[in-house]
Amino acid sequence: MTRADLGARIGLSKAAMSGLTRELLDKGLLRETSTVQRQGRPSTLLDLRPEGAYFIGVSMMSDPALIALVDLKGGIVASIEVPRSIDPDAFAQTVADSLPSLTRTGGVASERVAGMGVSLSGLVDQEQANCIKSTLLGWQDVPLAKLIRTRTNLPTFIENDAKALAVREKLFGEARDMHAFTLIWLGDGIGAAHFVHDRLYRGAHGGAGEIAHCTVDVDGLPCRCGKIGCLDTVASMIAILDQARADGIEAETLRDVEAVAASGSSSAIRLLHRAGSALGLAIAQIIQINDPQMVVVTHREEAFDGLFATVMQQAIEANVLPRLSGDTPIRMRRVADDAWAVGAASVATQSFLNGII
Template sequence: MRVKRDSGRTQVLDSIRNSGPIARIEIAEATGFSPATVTAITAEFLQAGLIVEMPLESPAPVEQKQGQARRGRPRVLLRLNGAAHVVAGLNVAHRSICVQLTDFAGSDIAEFEMPLAQPCMAADTLGHMILMAVAQSCDRAGIPIQSLSAIGVGIAGQINTETGFVHWSPSLKARNVALGPQLQAIAPCPVFIGNDANLVAKAEHLFGKAQGIDDFLVVTIEHGVGLGIVLGGRLYSGLRGCGAELGHIKVEFDGAPCQCGQRGCLEAYVGEYAILRAAQAENDAYDDVQQVFAAADAGDAAARKVLARARHMLATGIASLLNIFDPQLIILAGTRSTIAHLYDDALHKDITGMAVKVDAPLPPIEPHHWAGALWAKGAAAYAIEGVAQLTIRDLAQSPV
């Protein structure tokens, strides 16, 4: 489900989330709202339990007035109330579902990983797997599943976050599945579903390398290749939720077959499945991509050729992103071994050769090795945002 944002209250809550503990007057300065408006909104948040007042900061300096000492008014600081809600964030990966339980302030409570017997399932099977993973993680953490306030789900593919409709996902056998509503029908609390790369971008913004940066891109490389676009501090995913599909831009006419059903897509050369497939064409003894990486490290010429081609295709995609967006930062996110075998000086040189030439350095391109649970943390951040918006919607009887 998706809740329309109430911008006034949302800005105040974002200000407390990003800068808290924070005084009301500082919120007014950060948002441009009057102190009276900030006082009214924070009073609502206090009553709803979303925020708490901190124990008083040290008293303000003593002021001298007409020879008499007078104590200044002590400052009261506000912060999020972590205990307000518990949420579950899930990342549906190729071989497992990772779950991260957090409180409303984003502090970790527990993480859990449930293996999947098969990577591609019928929608009702995947729905039950997701709920089973949530139930097992709550069980392990000693938290009743009924006490969850929201569930956030990150999944690869093209997802309309407004409706929870999945146009296509490598995790689902069928196309055009109303996965969000199906999950909502069996879940004990509101469910928010989104593209996994978008949720990684959200996690980078809130907890990772992009804190304080408002225009950045995250390229995710694992089984497939994804992209998260944050512009002006907001995720951009397109009209139908089908934007940011870097993995499916065409890098070769009539090229290698892609898991999306088309040919010549970027991820048909760069995704882990594609690297393995290309290496198997040279040597059918490979069972998984780690063996290809090990062979390349040992100097195997065929494995190195496969990785060099993947690196060149990745450079083509990243140079296109630079040429279109000119962002403050590009993050390459993925598992350690995959990023380590694609991110090197040759990649940089290739990107530099294809980026538009100006007399200024390229924006930084930085690798970030996310563990599985941290992808799930992006989904938890999405659930926190969702539950906050639901509460704000209930508060919003009059616009601020």
């Protein structure tokens, strides 16, 4: 954008905008890119300078865990895999021990790293400091941010996996110019995150978005959370594959189940209909409650254009007011394994941009 465009957007005078951009250029956070003609006069476009600041993103969504060095525009500069210890102290030390090698590989001086984010599966508190509970890791009330910060001297923030992906989407993705959107993560578990009025909505206790544990079948299977019939027991990838095997279907991925359904298997078709309908209904309720500008359904599966996705979309359309259904695009997006590392770094980037660090 030009200085004039920026000034108009944030309500600053030409002189104030000029002084502000000069300061940010001197600090190395902005750069001038190219010149355009505006009303007969040349104007210079400004952009964020990728090397203006760096952030560490730690993903605990896989084992080994992935640690990435990420620039100010969300690009991965270097990455390293480390063992994902479920001992919080041991993991914090592993992260600290990996940083010198990571920054050296990326050619970045350690003092240019502004902060760190960690993404994990679980409930995180309002301060993004403590893991309240993670069934996957077996954690409860773990002060992970403090453990890492003590060893690295870096401002550290932890975040739920779906919320980290949503922050990444807001800073660097299709939702950059959206004020309200919802992101759904569909994997071994199911998560959701909501941006409302340009801010990540966390709820009163950090639990906003826990759709995995909405009850969809009161007579259903026990859930790992201790409840009965949660969405997680019907529509997560683990639930789909477990049910497929229970029905005698040999399947290791959603693609396998889709292939069996395409061959005419009534049990596979019934399974995908049940899972897709449950997830679609949950998304429909989110649309009814939040009225987002967009819903992004993120997944790792290669096959996400078959019966499951079709039924999910049909369930959304059938259970949302026609006006909202027609105005709320549903985007399907496959994410790579490094998405949560960039998402974690994005959490730290957001704190940096908001002046928290």
